Amino acid sequence: MIATLQVSVAPEELLQIVAQMPVAELADFTDRVLAVKAGRTTATLDAAEESLLRAIYAAQLPPDQQQRLRMLGQKLEMADALAADERQELQTLTDQAERLNAVRIEKVAQLAVLWRKPLPAVMKQLGL
Secondary structure, three states: OOOOOOOOOOHHHHHHHHHOOOHHHHHHHHHHHHHHHHHHHHHHHHHHHHHHHHHHHHOOOOHHHHHHHHHHHHHHHHHOOOOHHHHHHHHHHHHHHHHHHHHHHHHHHHHHHHHOOOHHHHHHHHOO
16 A cells, blocks of 8 residues: 655755755755656647647648639739729628738747747748
C-alpha cells in the first residue's frame, strides 16, 4: 500500500529550504526545476504556435473566391473595363482579401515574436 502525502509550502519557505541544501543537491534540484519550467513553457508555446498557425492559414479567401478575384483582376487588366456588377464584385472581394491579409500579417507578426525571428524570415519560412 502506497500512502500519498500532500504538503503545501509557501514559496518563501521553499526558498529557505533550498538555501540549506548541499551544493550538489542544489544543482540537481535546480536542473529539475528548470526542466519543469521548460516543459510548461514548451507546451504553452506549442499551443500558441498552433493557434497562430491555424489563424494564419484560415485568414484567406476560400479557393473559389480567390479564383474569382484573380479572374476579375485579369479581365480588368486585359480589357481595362468591367461591367458595373463585376466592378462591385471585384471591390467586395478585394476588400475581404485585404481584411483577411491584415489579420494574417498580425498573426505572422505574433508568431515572429514567439519564434524570436524577423518578420520577413517567418514569412519566408511559411511560404508567404
